[in-house]
Amino acid sequence: MDFLYLELQRCPTLQRGLIPARDSRQGRRKRLATTAHHYPRSVLVTGGAGFIGSNYLLQAVKAHPETRFVNLDALTYAGQRENLAALEAGSAYTFVQGDIADLDLVTALSEEHAFDTVLHFAAESHVDRSILDPLAFVRTNVMGTATLLECARRAWNGRTDVRFHHISTDEVFGSLGPEGLFREDTAYDPRSPYSASKAGADHLVRAYHETYGLPIVISNASNNYGPFQYPEKLIPLVIQNAVAGAPVPVYGKGDNVRDWLHVGDHCSAIDRILQYAEPGSTYLVGGGEERSNLEIVRLLLKLVDQALDRPEGTSLKLIQFVTDRPGHDFRYALDGSKLATDLDWTPSRNLEEGLRETVAWYLANGTWMEQTRNRSYDEYYETQYRDRIDNPTETT
Ligand code: NAD
Ligand code: DAU
Numbered sequence: 001m002d003f004l005y006l007e008l009q010r011c012p013t014l015q016r017g018l019i020p021a022r023d024s025r026q027g028r029r030k031r032l033a034t035t036a037h038h039y040p041r042s043v044l045v046t047g048g049a050g051f052i053g054s055n056y057l058l059q060a061v062k063a064h065p066e067t068r069f070v071n072l073d074a075l076t077y078a079g080q081r082e083n084l085a086a087l088e089a090g091s092a093y094t095f096v097q098g099d100i101a102d103l104d105l106v107t108a109l110s111e112e113h114a115f116d117t118v119l120h121f122a123a124e125s126h127v128d129r130s131i132l133d134p135l136a137f138v139r140t141n142v143m144g145t146a147t148l149l150e151c152a153r154r155a156w157n158g159r160t161d162v163r164f165h166h167i168s169t170d171e172v173f174g175s176l177g178p179e180g181l182f183r184e185d186t187a188y189d190p191r192s193p194y195s196a197s198k199a200g201a202d203h204l205v206r207a208y209h210e211t212y213g214l215p216i217v218i219s220n221a222s223n224n225y226g227p228f229q230y231p232e233k234l235i236p237l238v239i240q241n242a243v244a245g246a247p248v249p250v251y252g253k254g255d256n257v258r259d260w261l262h263v264g265d266h267c268s269a270i271d272r273i274l275q276y277a278e279p280g281s282t283y284l285v286g287g288g289e290e291r292s293n294l295e296i297v298r299l300l301l302k303l304v305d306q307a308l309d310r311p312e313g314t315s316l317k318l319i320q321f322v323t324d325r326p327g328h329d330f331r332y333a334l335d336g337s338k339l340a341t342d343l344d345w346t347p348s349r350n351l352e353e354g355l356r357e358t359v360a361w362y363l364a365n366g367t368w369m370e371q372t373r374n375r376s377y378d379e380y381y382e383t384q385y386r387d388r389i390d391n392p393t394e395t396t
Helices: 004-008 051-063 083-087 103-115 128-134 134-156 193-212 232-243 264-275 293-307 313-318 337-343 350-366 365-376 377-390
Strands: 020-023 030-032 041-045 068-073 093-095 117-120 163-169 216-221 222-223 248-251 256-261 282-287 288-292 319-322
Touching: 041 051, 041 103, 051 068, 051 083, 051 264, 068 313, 093 117, 103 134, 117 134, 117 264, 128 134, 128 163, 128 232, 128 377, 134 163, 134 193, 163 193, 163 264, 193 216, 222 264, 222 350, 232 248, 232 293, 232 313, 232 350, 232 365, 248 293, 248 377, 256 264, 256 293, 256 350, 264 282, 264 337, 282 337, 288 293, 293 319, 293 350, 313 319, 319 377, 337 350, 350 365, 365 377
Parallel strands: 041 068, 041 117, 068 093, 117 163, 163 216, 216 282, 222 256, 248 319
Antiparallel strands: 020 030, 256 288
């Protein structure tokens, strides 16, 4: 059973064994056999103790019983080994604490496990932290990715039955105005240390394909939400502050726009791309759910009030407009048609339902939130928000 098998049960075109696909850019119709290009058997997952990696592994280990997964994670403030405690009893999953930029370690792991797949999630991932400490981002995101690529090149030595999949972000394309969409061929224009470091990593991944023929794929996804997200990010931060009755900081006027993608949908897209995409290709993965930050915050506050049986509108007064993020990208929005037409993948979750489930998950997992926050969260929160919250730009 794999993610595709699970989707077969709800997708008649896949049940017939063919994916009909329309290449809308060239006005052609084509039919793609569902035969995978790549069957992962021994997978190095990096950063699997983080938000998206944990969600991926929890699904993938179940869906691919023949496959062995090794999770290499440094357990930075963002990594929680306990997320995957349920997998540790089984023989299909192994956890290794270590740094992706450690060439000797990654080489030794490759020799021991004969990986045929690298699924690379590990990164410093928070834009605000990249503004406070950019070099950490260059080190992990650029040097770490370069180290993994070099190990893969040496270990695979020209093999074509292998895959290096880089999990990347739509932020590499920069900032959109009110109109337009990013596409796979949009020119890179990163504007924060985080997005510049991810763009650098993408360029290296492509360079290894062009120069050495390394079979790579890249997926650039929009903003994820769902279980296990570290509470520095907007959605879990709003939920936890609302529950505590604490101020909810909204940067600028809250009119910046993001496209929200449920992490479960992102993981199913990753699984599809890893197996079915042509080597050398790139796919954008979006949720098709664009909202301004203020809309998202208001919706979340409504959902928290409903979940806690508070009178409607109780938490709205917590919104505090604060000093904006420097260089704040105005809008991200993706054209997902290549993924839809080539690989017949579209997101399955509706945003309001997905957020309702997410609020319920955080409310039911208060202990997870407490343990996660105990690490360095309070120190970070103080640095990032104290002045902002003490000096709001306006209140609602
Ligand atoms: P996260 O911050 O929650 O997790 C990152 C994980 O990487 C953590 O477990 C951390 O311990 C590990 N890590 C960090 N540095 C490491 C190192 N040097 N060696 C080994 N492990 C290390 O991140 P996330 O939100 O799960 O994002 C995963 C990937 O997806 C990232 O590459 C990110 O750029 C990309 N992405 C994220 C989103 C999003 O909305 N969260 C959207 C698009 C793309
Ligand atoms: O687009 C994909 C990217 O989405 C990923 O590559 C990143 O790893 C991920 O962190 C995310 O980046 P953003 O900067 O868009 O996400 P964040 O949750 O930090 O912020 C979402 C929006 O909310 C953004 O416009 C900034 C705003 N914001 C955020 C925080 C934390 C606030 O207004 N207040 C806040 O306190």
